[in-house]
Amino acid sequence: MKKSFLSLLAVVLLIGTAAYNPIKDETDELEEIFRQINTEVLSNGKAYETLGQACKTIGHRLTGSSNGKKAEEYAHALLKSYGFSDVKYQPFQVEAWSRDTVTLAIAPRKSDNFRDVEVVSLAMTPVEAKVTSEIVDVGNGLEGDFQAVKDKLSGKIALVNIGLLAPIKGPRNLHRSEKTALAMQYGAVGVIFVNTVKGNVLLTGTASVTGSLIEIPAVCVSLESGMELRAWLSQEPNLVAMIDMKNFSRMIKARNVIATLKGSSKRHQDEKIVIGGHLDSWDLAHGALDNGIGSFSILDIARTFQALKLKPKRTIEFVMFMGEEEGLLGSKAMIEKLNKSNAINKVAFMFNLDMANNANGFNTSGRDEMVPLFTRFGQVIQKVEPSYKNTVINQAGLHSDHQTFMLEGIPTASPIGSIAPEAIGCYHANCDKFDLIKKDEINNTVRYTAMMLYAMANAEEIPAKKMDYYSTRDFFIKQNLRKELELGREWKWGASE
Known part of the structure; x- marks a missing residue:
């Protein structure tokens, strides 16, 4: 009788175990949220319109100029209008340059x-x-x-x-x-x-x-x-x-603009995901491509989260960096403040959108352990939008705001997509104007990045962890980036290390 009871109990446990599939449950929940994001962006996306308005009413967004100040105020007001109660300026000193x-x-x-x-x-x-x-x-x-x-x-x-x-x-x-x-x-x-x-x-x-x-x-x-x-x-x-x-050159104050969405999980809310892109531009044209498409995509991702009342487990900070073009100055200021307040370890991940356009995948920036997770989340995106290519590459590079986070050992990623040749030729040039931008392409960046951001902010675990001092050094050596960092005077480990 005891043997029969134990056999029955084993069968019940087996059935119960088979019925519970955490991956399937996660996939079902993500698919529903992704469908909501997709519908919201395609129906009500504002990235194209707000970028166009900024190009028309502000023009370029050179750090330290009156136009740069107007751009900071524009982004701040926009985030407030989307329903964020926690929107702040993060001021920093910068040696402003103008021609x-x-x-x-x-x-x-x-x-x-x-x-x-x-x-x-x-x-x-x-x-x-x-x-x-x-x-x-x-x-x-x-x-x-x-x-x-x-x-x-x-x-x-x-x-x-x-x-x-x-x-x-x-x-x-x-x-x-x-x-x-x-x-x-x-x-x-x-x-x-x-x-x-x-x-x-x-x-x-x-x-x-x-x-x-x-x-x-x-x-x-x-x-x-x-x-x-x-x-x-x-x-x-x-x-x-x-x-x-x-x-001309003089010391002025510039300001990052930060909107915070508090995490909903007691376990995870102290973990922070930063999604940032530089708002500033050069002064030869509008800066629509560099980096209007990235920064205004982030602004609309923030709008989408508020419109859908999304409450992921981890805290998300939506950041408009200034001073990137003059030496990653805004992201360096943010990292300096995080280090001074001992809050750097709360940053679990960073998404950087710099000239991100027509997204169809992501670059996991040299962190091998993130490739399976991005691939799996991408497969859920494909259920919602089969045309999404789910391209995942894993190449570390420098010279945008993610570099500042990478130097702290923080894992980063960026959307990858495509820019038309006639547009890419206007990079940093006198033809970088709003007529280069296509609405459907900027909407693709918004919807797919919003989906991936939500999935990452709501994941039970993020496989890539913040690396320590020497592991970060070894990472850059492995990625063949030491020489570039030395030329940029960013190699902090000494000549003998």
Whole structure:
């Protein structure tokens, strides 16, 4: 009799165990929430309209300018209008830079017959500089390219490609600030960057690895002007360039804008997920692509959570960073405040949206343990929207606000998608205007990122944990990013480590 009872009990337990499937229960709950998000964004999404209004009424959003201040106030008011009670400014000091005048003139040595070339200043260049010297072609500006001309470059002006043009040497491109740092390291007194986009497009961006003003002038010419200059150099090897620039710089206050959605679970609410993107832009156009599409997508993700009254387990902070373009200044200020308040360990994950457009997957930024989770959540998204590709890549990179969090060992991710070639050519350029933006593409970023954000904020566990000091060092070495961090003066582990 006892044996029969135990057998029956085993069967009951087996049936009960089989009936309980936590993954299936989670999937069913996520699918329902994802359907609500999908319907809300497709029916009532505001990212396209609010970005268009900001481009029209504010224009560019340069940190430290009156336009930058207006953008901060616009984002703050928008988040309040969406129903957030906890919206705050996070002020920080920044060395603001703005352009005044610049000219570039070229002539053969010992000639006064200078030819003017259309040019734009790179940011964080000197307040005043006037340099005349011979030009040395450094090609793509990778370290090997500088090594090849090291005996010629001291006291000269380096001619360097912004991107990579054939012949290509080395595994990856360097950021323009890193190329400028190398130019200074090898003794150059100025840098002329050549854009790699056709159509007489002029490009700007910071030339500083630290966020502070650099010591030499750095300017950019179009691809077409660069080709003409190189053809001239082949005929006249001793061409001289004269760079004459004036800029403005002063210490000002900028402000990140942060809206907080408190977590609903006592166990998880002290864990924080940050979803951020930089609100600031350069001043040559509207900054619609960089980074209007990212920051205004976040604003609409925040609206969507409020409209649906979503209450995930973990606390979410929706952050508009300022100062990213001038050296990740806003995210660095946020990390500094988190460290001072001993709250850094509460940040469990960070999503960064920088030029995120037409999302169809995510990059898990080198954290292998996150790939299965993103893939599984993506499969639920596909149940709601079969056209979602669920592409998951795992590549760590630098030069946006996620870098600041990665340096603290915090796992990060970003949406991946596509940008039309005619739009990407306007990156940091005088054609980065609202007419580049497509409503359905920005809505794709909003809905899929909102779904993934909710899933992550509501997950029972996040597989990737905050790494300690030495594990973070080992991570960057494994990702082959040490040299870039050293050039950017961000390697904090010392030369011997």
